[in-house]
Amino acid sequence: MRELKAQLKHMKTRGPWNPDAGFVARGKDTLLSVIRSSRRDRPMPESALPLDRLRVAAHLLFPSALQHALRPAFGIFVVGAVAISGWIATVSAAYNSIPGDALYQVKRAAEKTQEAVVSVTGSRSDKAQLHLEFATRRAQEVKQVLAQKNESSGDKKEAVAVAVDSLEKSIATAKDSVNEANKKEPEQTLVIAQEVNQKSSEIVSALQEVSKDSATSANPELVKKVAEAAKLVNDTGIAAVEAVVEKQASGDISATDAKDVVTKQIEAIAESSKAVNAAAANVQTIASSTVVTLLIASSTPSLVVTTTVSGSHGSSAAVDAKATADAASASVVQAVQKVTETAAAAQGAIQEAKNLVESNQLFKAIQEVKKANEATQGIQQVVDEVQKVVQAAKDVKEAMGVTGAPTGAATTTITVTTTVSAGAGTTATTTKK
Amino acid sequence: MVKGKLEEKRLLYLVQTQKDADAFAELYRLYIERIYRFIFFKIGDRSNSEDIASEVFLKAWNYLSDADRAPVQSFSGFVYQIARNAVVDWYRDHANAPVSSIDTVQEVSIVSTADPAHAADQAREMERVYRAIKKLKQEYQEAVILRYIDELSISEIAVIVGKGQTAVRVTLHRAMKKLRDTLNES
Numbered sequence: 001m002r003e004l005k006a007q008l009k010h011m012k013t014r015g016p017w018n019p020d021a022g023f024v025a026r027g028k029d030t031l032l033s034v035i036r037s038s039r040r041d042r043p044m045p046e047s048a049l050p051l052d053r054l055r056v057a058a059h060l061l062f063p064s065a066l067q068h069a070l071r072p073a074f075g076i077f078v079v080g081a082v083a084i085s086g087w088i089a090t091v092s093a094a095y096n097s098i099p100g101d102a103l104y105q106v107k108r109a110a111e112k113t114q115e116a117v118v119s120v121t122g123s124r125s126d127k128a129q130l131h132l133e134f135a136t137r138r139a140q141e142v143k144q145v146l147a148q149k150n151e152s153s154g155d156k157k158e159a160v161a162v163a164v165d166s167l168e169k170s171i172a173t174a175k176d177s178v179n180e181a182n183k184k185e186p187e188q189t190l191v192i193a194q195e196v197n198q199k200s201s202e203i204v205s206a207l208q209e210v211s212k213d214s215a216t217s218a219n220p221e222l223v224k225k226v227a228e229a230a231k232l233v234n235d236t237g238i239a240a241v242e243a244v245v246e247k248q249a250s251g252d253i254s255a256t257d258a259k260d261v262v263t264k265q266i267e268a269i270a271e272s273s274k275a276v277n278a279a280a281a282n283v284q285t286i287a288s289s290t291v292v293t294l295l296i297a298s299s300t301p302s303l304v305v306t307t308t309v310s311g312s313h314g315s316s317a318a319v320d321a322k323a324t325a326d327a328a329s330a331s332v333v334q335a336v337q338k339v340t341e342t343a344a345a346a347q348g349a350i351q352e353a354k355n356l357v358e359s360n361q362l363f364k365a366i367q368e369v370k371k372a373n374e375a376t377q378g379i380q381q382v383v384d385e386v387q388k389v390v391q392a393a394k395d396v397k398e399a400m401g402v403t404g405a406p407t408g409a410a411t412t413t414i415t416v417t418t419t420v421s422a423g424a425g426t427t428a429t430t431t432k433k
Numbered sequence: 434m435v436k437g438k439l440e441e442k443r444l445l446y447l448v449q450t451q452k453d454a455d456a457f458a459e460l461y462r463l464y465i466e467r468i469y470r471f472i473f474f475k476i477g478d479r480s481n482s483e484d485i486a487s488e489v490f491l492k493a494w495n496y497l498s499d500a501d502r503a504p505v506q507s508f509s510g511f512v513y514q515i516a517r518n519a520v521v522d523w524y525r526d527h528a529n530a531p532v533s534s535i536d537t538v539q540e541v542s543i544v545s546t547a548d549p550a551h552a553a554d555q556a557r558e559m560e561r562v563y564r565a566i567k568k569l570k571q572e573y574q575e576a577v578i579l580r581y582i583d584e585l586s587i588s589e590i591a592v593i594v595g596k597g598q599t600a601v602r603v604t605l606h607r608a609m610k611k612l613r614d615t616l617n618e619s
Contacts, residue, residue, distance in 0.1 A: 001609065001613065004562075004609070004612065004613055004616070005581055005609075007558065007559070007562050008562065008577065008581035008582050009581060009582070009584070010555075010559070011559055011562065011563070011582050012470075012582050012583070012584070014555075014559065015559055015563070016473070016479055017469075017470050017473040017474060017563065018466060018469070018470060019465060019466055019469035019470075019482075019483070019486070020479075020483075023469075023483050024462075024465050024466070027461070027465065027483070027486070027487050027490070028458055028461055028462065028465075030487065031457075031458065031461060031487070031490055031491065031494070032454055032458055034491065035454045035457065035494055035498075036454055183501075184500070184501070
């Protein structure tokens with residue numbers, strides 16, 4: 001037997017069962033050529049971060065099962081090492097800071113550190129959950145900025161705009177992370193959807209408060225951004241829930257769990273729809289007021305005379321004002337009608353979705369949720385159009401030097417009623433004499 | 434051995450996470466001879482064995498560099514599995530191909546010109562062992578080649594063949610006994 005083993009060992013270096021040296025060399029060159037032409041490879045950079053080397057070391061030292069179990073501990077280890085420098089005390093103090101505060105940059109830097117740690121030690125699902133948490137914080141910050149009382153209106157307006165911008169970006173990042181996690185870690189689909197449900201409702205709730213604030217509703221750009229943020233949140237939620245429903249259909253997730261996430265998504269869409277309706281009502285109230293003022297101004301003789309005398313284009317300005325007011329008035333009326341119809345459609349879809357969930361038709365329920373979401377977006381578009389018209393009317397008002405209700409001999413009575421039904425129904429009646 | 438295993442793990446990690454072509458080239462260098470031998474013992478033909486071996490490494494790269502695939506923990510087990518499957522595919526596509534024979538004597542003699550007679554004896558003996566191995570069933574062939582030609586450890590072989598170490602030892606014992614009996618008969 002020993003002799004046989006020796007013979008076998010000898011076969012390693014001799015015999016046609018060993019590859020030709022030329023073949024080995026050619027094979028390597030060909031392989032590298034094919035690889036490099038088909039993909040862009042990224043060799044580890046010379047100046048790799050210490051964290052990268054730590055990751056490779058962890059991968060080598062620990063068996064894969066242990067690596068997975070140790071991930072949270074590893075993350076804590078790294079964060080703890082950073083804390084030794086006293087950083088963590090500053091980070092704690094910065095936690096409640098908002099845009100404009102001295103420590104706000106510290107807060108954002110700490111979040112970047114968290115993100116880096118999760119990238120190294122966490123899964124894609126962990127990363128998605130972290131991004132959702134960040135998006136929630138951005139939403140809370142917008143609320144806090146709006147609530148500030150001691151800022152000048154100009155500073156506050158700027159701070160709110162920056163905060164909303166930040167919010168939109170963080171929601172977009174969270175959406176990408178969630179989509180990636182669902183693709184690469186399908187076993188985490190339910191966990192991700194549940195996290196999205198929870199965070200979405202927190203974000204939408206914050207956005208609702210932001211929408212209601214008068215500082216927001218007076219700023220068309222801000223209203224638009226808030227609506228875009230809400231859309232992103234809803235799109236993310238719907239995509240996550242859709243993934244759950246697909247997994248439930250293939251038996252990987254229980255019907256109870258799937259129904260639960262779908263129900264929560266329906267509630268989120270209903271809340272979002274309310275928020276948009278409320279914003280629409282605010283804008284239409286402002287629009288009506290502006291249009292009414294302009295209508296009165298454009299038909300007040302004293303003002304027309306004044307305008308004719310004072311401006312070289314006085315008489316055409318008055319005519320323009322009337323035309324603008326008429327067009328604006330027509331737009332507002334049309335907008336009210338459209339918003340009413342669309343809000344009713346959204347409400348109908350939401351109710352239908354609820355019924356379908358009751359009868360365990362989850363796929364169809366998701367389709368109704370999408371319809372409700374689209375209808376809600378439709379309302380926002382109408383609001384955008386109305387705001388443009390209102391802005392045009394305001395411009396004309398300013399050109400005429402009209403700042404408030406005009407005085408003069410002429411008397412005009414106009415009643416404008418705006419109604420938004422289904423959801424946040426409001427009735428605003430403006431009477432001018 | 435431990436250092437070699439760690440290095441292999443490091444290379445595999447770089448390929449999977451960073452699509453590092455140089456790391457993969459190093460894995461190719463470490464495994465090409467073994468994989469070629471593995472294939473050759475099953476196919477018996479140099480040209481086809483070269484083609485299949487090249488194909489195996491290209492498949493390995495395509496899998497490892499695809500982020501959507503499940504990560505591989507052991508390159509050894511992974512690449513041998515691809516090789517095994519590639520051989521099965523080859524036989525399916527070439528069911529009627531004639532079995533080519535090798536001329537071991539000539540190939541070995543070219544190398545050993547100092548003592549041609551001894552070289553020829555050695556060559557004939559190696560050919561005899563080769564043919565005896567070929568007569569073994571696949572499971573025994575693989576065990577003998579991996580253990581006594583490639584000099585892998587029992588634990589490494591266990592990963593490659595997907596069995597426990599005890600089962601591998603038992604298989605090896607039976608395989609060598611069968612090989613010896615076959616050689617004695619010839």
